[in-house]
Amino acid sequence: MLEDGKLYIGTSRNPDDSLNKGEYLDLKYGNRHGIVTGATGTGKTVTLQVLAESFSNAGVPVFCADIKGDLSGIAAMGEKKDWVDQRAKQIGFDDFAYQEFPVIFWDLYGEQGHRVRTTVAEMGPLLLSRLMDASEAQEGVLNIAFKIADQGGLPLLDLKDLQALLNYMGEHASELSNQFGLISKSSVGSLQRGLLVLEQQGAEHFFGEPALAVTDIMRTTNDGRGAISVLAADKLMMNPRLYSTFLLWLLSELFEELPEVGDPDKPKLVFFFDEAHLLFNDAPKVLIERIEQVVRLIRSKGVGVYFVTQNPLDVPDTVLAQMGNRIQHALRAYTPREQKAVKTAATTFRPNPAFDCETAITMLGIGEALVSTLGPKGVPSIVERTLVRPPAGRPGPISEAERRAVINVSPVAGVYDKDLDRESAYEILMAREQKAAEAEAARRTQEEREARGEDKDSAAGRWSLPGFGDKDDDDRTTKPTTRKTSGYQRETVIEAAMKSAARSVATSVGRAIVRGILGSLRR
Template identity: 85%
Template sequence: MLVDGKLYIGTSRNPDDSMNKGEYLDLKFGNRHGLITGATGTGKTVTLQVLAESFSNAGVPVFCADIKGDLSGVAAMGEPKGWVTDRAAQIGFTDFAFQEFPVIFWDLYGEKGHRVRTTIAEMGPLLLARLMDASEAQEGVLNIAFKIADQGGLALLDLKDLQALLNYMGEHATELSSQFGLISKSSVGSLQRGLLMLEQQGAEHFFGEPALKISDIMRTTNDGRGAISVLAADKLMMNPRLYGTFLLWMLSELFEVLPEIGDPDKPRLVFFFDEAHLLFNDAPKVLIERVEQVVRLIRSKGVGVYFVTQNPLDVPETVLAQLGNRVQHALRAYTPREQKAVKTAAETFRPNPAFDCETVITTLGTGEALVSTLETKGAPSIVERTLIRPPSGRPGPLTDAERQAVINVSPVAGLYDEDLDRESAFEILTARAKQAADADAARKAEEEGRAPPDDKDSAAGRWSLPGFGTDSDDDNRRPTTKSSTTTTRRSGYQRETVIEAAMKSAARSVATSVGRALVRGILGSLRR
């Protein structure tokens, strides 16, 4: 029943229960995206595992989130017992064989997999604003913060970097507003409180270095199988906004990093977005528009995106229209909203004259689904009532010992497990504040007739951000009784240290260009 170039999903049947034919997903249409929907307990997770296994065997890397821990069993060989063998016999799956798959476990918290991080700079202002539920005015201040960091050579890597920059902006709001537009101290304060809330929710584990390399979720094994990256999301689901924003960040990175390849013979990567409603809940219109744009365009980069959710109404119509491969498990129809969902799901399929979709959706059994995939010339196939094939890996979770054994032999073992904390905005601005305090003390000592401390690094100008004002500006605003000789000496030193600062900023820009690549990543032009 296995066919080259196609993924076997299951076997369709006629209303009289006689077996009909195999249902397949054509690999060359695997990047045309898909949707897996159905009520809790109807078999969505098993369908996801079946598709992930099939893509892996076809040499396509897979990334998926494991909401309940049930997907982790794909790393272990299945066992001939229970419903697995019964289903294989029921559908006549004579080629069925048990198998274990190459799996890389990931975890934002580093507890059930390798750490997953990105930098504040790579996340970008739009998604950070979404993560903090920022208002339009606060999002504007956040965009200014990224502009200041970019021009001032300040690497934004983790939460404390952004916190330090916001502190700086609050203290210099007046002079910065004249250059970048209004910076309200109340907006800055709200953003600082938002960062505190993120820290309390565990987001500090996500921001920092070493940042995840997209190439590490696109690995293949020596025998040509695609690695299945499984994100442990059981704890992450306690913070659904962080979960949705993280997966959207990954989609955005794939969109920006991968080159255009048109329509390949098979996808370069398949991305399963479980609990997809968390991405769209309370999302602003501009974000939904950008998601729709990414979904529409990312297929030409060889990436297939499959949304998994309970209700097709969870996905906006503009996004739903981009999803060509559909697997619809049973839905309940007790409330008006559920009845609307059933009708919506039925209307998205190419009708089958043998049965009424709207009626069948409410009567499907566990592990049974309505399936329609793209076929010749990309047209959707007639919907079929299908029994989903059993997975070859183990259904259900691994034990802790089994999971750890897989982590220990992972190809990325040791690459992401240790934190890095190089010089970035926090260290630079902290040092600048100290130098400013030292310079102020030296100035007061000189005015009182005492010798200033012998510290060549005490000049605050050394740490001034290019173009954002220096302490010499403060001197010009203050009344002074210093002699012209002293003023000349100071202004000469100030010019020297600004040049010095610019040279250091340029060197730092080269050294940290990847971490500060503000023009990459988040949803195209909205990175800025």
Template identity: 75%
Template structure:
């Protein structure tokens, strides 16, 4: 039943329910991407699980998101169950062996896996603007902020770095607007509020260091199996925009860092994007163009991308056309939109004259799917109605103690669990502000020292040279004003006393002159 260089998906059925043949995914064309769709409860997660198991056994690392928490069972050996044994017997899977797989658990919040971080600089203005749902004007200001940071050697690592840079820009709007274009304080304030909202939603856990190294999600074990990286996304799904932005960032990092390898015999990494519709909901055209570019070109890097969603209409046509391997679970056709989705799904397959695709999609049972994969020379195979094989690992979630045990022996244990806060834009801008304040204070002191004193006059040593010194000079203790009962005289009293004093002085002088005159005559 198993074939070398191919992944066994299940066994197709004839219209009379007899076994037809095995359905496979050729490893050589696994990097041509794929799509897994179907209504809730039809078996999409199990299909994702059996594909991840098969890729791991083939030596291909896998990255996938565990949205509901039940994908974590892939780290534990399968438990014998009657319905699994019956399915294996029905499709001719012999031998059917239970197995556990090498798993690395990741978590943006560090609760159910090793911490996953990236820096603000690595995220870039485009994805950050998408994450914060910015307007065109705000996105332009954010691009200026990144440009300013690059030109001035200001590393943007975490949210406080970006917040400090925006605060600096708010104080220099006129100068920066003349250099880079109009920067309004309103746009800066709006971005600051957006950062606050992200922080309240837990995004501050995502930005910082140590940042995730791509090599750590592309590991293989000593026995040649590919490691399966499982992202705990049950809490992350409380903020769907952050979830979608993170996975898009990861795809972009893979695209930028990995070298060209052409068409290898097997992929270097397979990436499963569960709840893929979250990536495209209300996404601007520039972001969809970015996704299309990454999906189209990352194939030559040896990376296969598989979108998992409920409805094929969730994926834009420009991206849908790049997905060569298709697994379609049951869809319901109760509403006009659902009927349109079933029609679109049916028309994307290479027809099989043995049955009607439209009717088959609405009649598929749980664990049953329409399968079409790329065959010789990359040509899509004729669609087949297929019973999907049962998983070898545990069907359902693992317990918390089991998760902790897996994390303790993880090859990345201890590498990402401690925050690193190195010198970055926040600290640099603080130092620059302190240095500028110190220089301003020194300049002020120098100006004060050089300024001539007003009202200065020549004085003898020991004498007061200005009014302040006179005022501050201690009064004599025997001063009449210090005697008890002294009261300050009024203006009228002072004038009368002055006149009396003047009159007395004049009278005295006259008497003196009279006496002196008499003496002269007597002589």
């Protein structure tokens, strides 16, 4: 059943239920993206596990999210189950064998896997605006914040860095507006409140260092198998916006960091985006355009993206058009929207004259799907009604002890488990604020001293009254004076007049002597 350079998905059957042929996904077209859709309980998670196992055995690293905890069993040796053996026998899968796979568990909260972090700077203003559900005006202020951070040497690593920068912008809104454009204090305040909401939702666990290196989700083992990175997302799904934004950030990081490779013999990485509809719900146009760009261009980086969702209508047409490999499980057609989804799904396949695709979608059993993949020269194959092969790993969750054992022997054990808090925008701005406060306190103290006449230098610089700063100062302060200030002023005027007259006489005599000397020299 297995063929070199191809992944075995299952065996198709004819309308009379007789076996037809094996259905494969050509590794060469694994980076042409794909989509797995179907109603709840139709077998999408098992299909995802089968694809992940197959890519791993082919030496392709895999990243996927475990929404309900059911995917964690891929790390354990498969257990003999009746339905597994029965399906293998039903489709004639004679090469079937139970396996365990190299798995790295990840978790944003650090509870069920290694911590996953990124910095605020790496997230960028667009995705952060999406995460905060910011308005257009607030997004503009956030862009200015990143600009100020770049120009001012203020590293934005965690949420407290961004909070400190927003405080600074609010306090200096007028002067910053002249340089960067309007900074509304109300928008700054809204962003600050948004950060508080993110903290309450646990987003502070996601921002910080050490940040995830994409190379750590692209590992292979010594025996040539691709590591399967499983993100524990059951708790993360309590905040769907954080979940979808995180996965989009990871896709963007892969897009920006990986080199161009064209169309390799097999993908460099396969990325499964479960509950994909969360990515597109209420997404602004600019974000949809960004997703479309990433999906369209990341193929040339050797990365295949596979969306997993219930309804094909969950994915915008511009993105759906990029999906070359399609696996469609059963859909229900009870409501007008569901009926539209069935029609949409049926029209995306290359028709098979042996059966009506639209009717078949509503009649598929559990673990059965309509499959169409890219064949020779990248042409989609005719859709086939396929019984999906059983998983080789354990279906369902593993125990906490088993999970901990996998985490302890992970190749990244100890790398991401401790927080690193180096000097960044928060510390720099706090230091500047403290220095400014100290300077202001010193200025006020100086003014108070001058007002009390305690600063001799400053007093001498403003007036020069006899006795101030002289040796007679002690006598004057210990003995009561009988002279009044007006007396000082009169004596000072008389003395000044006498000195001026003396200087005038001396100057006239000096000039006369000089003229006499110069005159004698000219003769």
